[in-house]
Amino acid sequence: MAEVEAAGSGTETGGGSESGNATGSGSGWRRPHGPLQRYYGPSAAEAAEATPDPADINGPHFDPEVFLTKVRSECRLGELLSREATLGREIRALDSDMQTLLYENYNKFISATDTIRKMKVDFRRMEAEMDDLASNMAAISASSARVSAALQDRHRRGAQLAGVQALLRKLQSLVEVPGRLRRWAAPGADPARALHCYARARAVLRHYRHLPSFRAIEDESHSIMAELAQRLRARLRDDTLDPKELTECVEMLLQLEEPPEELCEEFLSQAGARLEAELAALEAELPPSDPSGTASTPPPASDILDFVDRGSSAFVSNLCLLAASYRSLFEGRPGSGDGRLEAFASTLTTRYFELLERRLALERGLGDTSLLVRALDRFHRRLRALLELLPAAGAEAGAALVARAARERVARYLRALQTFFLGCLGDVRQALAAPRPPGKDGPGLPDLLATLSSSVLGQLKAVLAYVQLFTARDVAFASLPYFKGEFCVEAVREGLVVAFVRWLCRTARGFADSPAERGAPAAPPALLLLLARLCLDYEATTISYILTLTDEQFPPEVGQLFEEGVRRAQSSDSSRRAFSVYSSSRAPGRYAPSYTPSAPMDTHLLSNIQKLFSERIDIFSPVEFNKVSVLTGIIKISLKTLLECVRLRTLGRFGLQQVQVDGHYLQLYLWRFAADERVVQGLLDEVAASAAHRCLDPVPMEHSVVELICERG
Numbered sequence: 001m002a003e004v005e006a007a008g009s010g011t012e013t014g015g016g017s018e019s020g021n022a023t024g025s026g027s028g029w030r031r032p033h034g035p036l037q038r039y040y041g042p043s044a045a046e047a048a049e050a051t052p053d054p055a056d057i058n059g060p061h062f063d064p065e066v067f068l069t070k071v072r073s074e075c076r077l078g079e080l081l082s083r084e085a086t087l088g089r090e091i092r093a094l095d096s097d098m099q100t101l102l103y104e105n106y107n108k109f110i111s112a113t114d115t116i117r118k119m120k121v122d123f124r125r126m127e128a129e130m131d132d133l134a135s136n137m138a139a140i141s142a143s144s145a146r147v148s149a150a151l152q153d154r155h156r157r158g159a160q161l162a163g164v165q166a167l168l169r170k171l172q173s174l175v176e177v178p179g180r181l182r183r184w185a186a187p188g189a190d191p192a193r194a195l196h197c198y199a200r201a202r203a204v205l206r207h208y209r210h211l212p213s214f215r216a217i218e219d220e221s222h223s224i225m226a227e228l229a230q231r232l233r234a235r236l237r238d239d240t241l242d243p244k245e246l247t248e249c250v251e252m253l254l255q256l257e258e259p260p261e262e263l264c265e266e267f268l269s270q271a272g273a274r275l276e277a278e279l280a281a282l283e284a285e286l287p288p289s290d291p292s293g294t295a296s297t298p299p300p301a302s303d304i305l306d307f308v309d310r311g312s313s314a315f316v317s318n319l320c321l322l323a324a325s326y327r328s329l330f331e332g333r334p335g336s337g338d339g340r341l342e343a344f345a346s347t348l349t350t351r352y353f354e355l356l357e358r359r360l361a362l363e364r365g366l367g368d369t370s371l372l373v374r375a376l377d378r379f380h381r382r383l384r385a386l387l388e389l390l391p392a393a394g395a396e397a398g399a400a401l402v403a404r405a406a407r408e409r410v411a412r413y414l415r416a417l418q419t420f421f422l423g424c425l426g427d428v429r430q431a432l433a434a435p436r437p438p439g440k441d442g443p444g445l446p447d448l449l450a451t452l453s454s455s456v457l458g459q460l461k462a463v464l465a466y467v468q469l470f471t472a473r474d475v476a477f478a479s480l481p482y483f484k485g486e487f488c489v490e491a492v493r494e495g496l497v498v499a500f501v502r503w504l505c506r507t508a509r510g511f512a513d514s515p516a517e518r519g520a521p522a523a524p525p526a527l528l529l530l531l532a533r534l535c536l537d538y539e540a541t542t543i544s545y546i547l548t549l550t551d552e553q554f555p556p557e558v559g560q561l562f563e564e565g566v567r568r569a570q571s572s573d574s575s576r577r578a579f580s581v582y583s584s585s586r587a588p589g590r591y592a593p594s595y596t597p598s599a600p601m602d603t604h605l606l607s608n609i610q611k612l613f614s615e616r617i618d619i620f621s622p623v624e625f626n627k628v629s630v631l632t633g634i635i636k637i638s639l640k641t642l643l644e645c646v647r648l649r650t651l652g653r654f655g656l657q658q659v660q661v662d663g664h665y666l667q668l669y670l671w672r673f674a675a676d677e678r679v680v681q682g683l684l685d686e687v688a689a690s691a692a693h694r695c696l697d698p699v700p701m702e703h704s705v706v707e708l709i710c711e712r713g
Contacts, residue, residue, distance in 0.1 A: 247325040488554035639683035
């Protein structure tokens, strides 16, 4: 021990001296920790940053051979000896540090050993406890499996019991089916509930029919429902059934699996009988038809609006309801898709239209036009609802009926205007023939003319206001193309206004052409002068004013969508343009003589010369969004098309004359719709020149003959 202690003491002294020599700061014996650190090597970060040096004795890449070779090559002998002594001291310092570290941590090593031993014991004990716990868990799992199996078995038994109970309830309900059916299917009871009960039980009874008990229940139930079907059949033949009750009755018979073909036939028969009764009630309000027209017809008991309301609310509504019921009952069933419903409805609607037309024929007086318009509007709306269900149920006939009624009212207004004009003429003749007291002058011709003209014009305006009710915005049929355009142009403009003006001219000419009676003229000369002046005024201004007013109040299709637009003022000399077959005057009697090309003159040359002094017409010029511009564009394209068609034809004499008549007729009417009448004149002149150029025998018709043809046409 003394040697060990001496060695230790010597080591400590040497270490302390070395340490003191090395630091000189009295840092103590802990200085040798540096060599320990150098022994164990630098940290990972330092090792990563340091450059590998095999001659570094403290580095991780130290190589003894490289170190010794370096030392022997670089150091002298004295330095080598000094280096050896230094290494020896460092080795002894390291040994001393290791002993100190061992002494300081001895107790800790002993405690750690004891602790590790105890931990091993505890670990073995824990392993034993875990084994016991695993055994217990296995036992618990086995017990849970047994409990789960028991619960599943109990649930299965409960489900089987519930199924048995449900089956028993079903069997009980099946046993009670005949009694329920007998109670609910009795007369005056609830057959719909009986049908519902039978429908639920029928499939089960049929499935188990091979069992005697189920067969007995089914036979009894079938017998009860057969009796119900017989009562429903008898009820189906009841004439007092309304459409809803009829539909319910047929629906229940279909649920009883009655033949659909027979039910379809009976449904239409019963529905037809009821609708026929409603038509008979409407017909009873009408007087019997008189084909000869000699018998006096009493006035109708009610107005046209009441008649249409009764027909719409009774006949049309029930027909719509029955048609919808027929589709819902028999759609897709055999025997129902062969057009029965369409033929059935078409026959009835045709008769209804006949009755309505007979009632409209009784509206012989002018009466209240608004009442007639409302009646036609209501009829059209109801008819449109019917046509949504049955498109083939007289759509064209219904539309034609509305159009005829409107045209008939316009025709009555025309006759009323004629009667009014004749009455005004009678007043004029009476005023002219009335004796005048001496010294007192009667009414002058200008006053009579002004009174006659203003009265007729005012009456015509009033008639247009009445007729305009047919085209009101709230009238359903007024916006339809088949009515609006045709009614405005043909019925009102041509059939009323133009027809009245022509009749007025013929009446005036009739007074002048009537033969004299007993040497005296048929009409007083003053009356003839007055009528002549009236015709001149009509030619100059009134006709143009009336037609413009008519076009504004009854515009054709383009006028419904756009504003009027601006027209160019008429030039004073436009009716006297040379080298034109057609004159631009707007009234008969003022046409320039027709141009007849002379033999040596080339018509093609004349046409080219005329084009040099006329404005160029741009056919496809931009169109503004107003009525005048749109119509002008249509007119230019149409006349240009006519011109190109003429250029592609070779005409004879009669072909040229036909073009001459067509052009004159177009000139009479087209100028009113164009923005500039010179456009119409220029294009018609080109058509005439092209026709003359393409004609093999260019002999035009006399202009008076052309005027006569167009007037009579």
